Amino acid sequence: MGVGSIHASLGETMAIVVVDVALKPEILDPQGRAIVGALGRVGLSGVADVRQGKQFVLNIDGDVDEAKLAQIHEIAETLLSNPVIEDFTVQVRP
Template sequence: MARVIVNVMLKPEILDPQGQAIAGACERLGFTGISQVRQGKRFEVEVDGEPDEQTMTDIRQIAQTLLANPVIEDFEVHVH
């Protein structure tokens, strides 16, 4: 059993109002020194056995079709 992580974040050029709201709240609460916050999604995918090349290809395919919207989001896949 192994765990593969898929991180999905908005592309840098896409505005992130949720992240902006969090950054604004940090400042109002007195936490200085934070210039930007971006919010994304993290998926923990448990696979049977050790992940081989085929498994990683499958998970990249799943990320592209189910987990991320490639028009506005980038994703990154790695073994935990």
């Protein structure tokens, strides 16, 4: 569903891997704070915190095996995120 389904039309033999990158909890997120303020002004109360992160949706030819997943983990750590200030998660979309 959602982002995954956007790419469904590209082919049935493709795997979708999603890498979410978020600021570490101890890192201030001024953009997120600004959104909290804006949400209050437009009438959504009760939002304690907002954190803005990045999402990379990778369309990969063929299956994603263990070796490829390990490679994607390494790339998420070195290329897609800054490990000093960011955490990431890798998930394979069914």
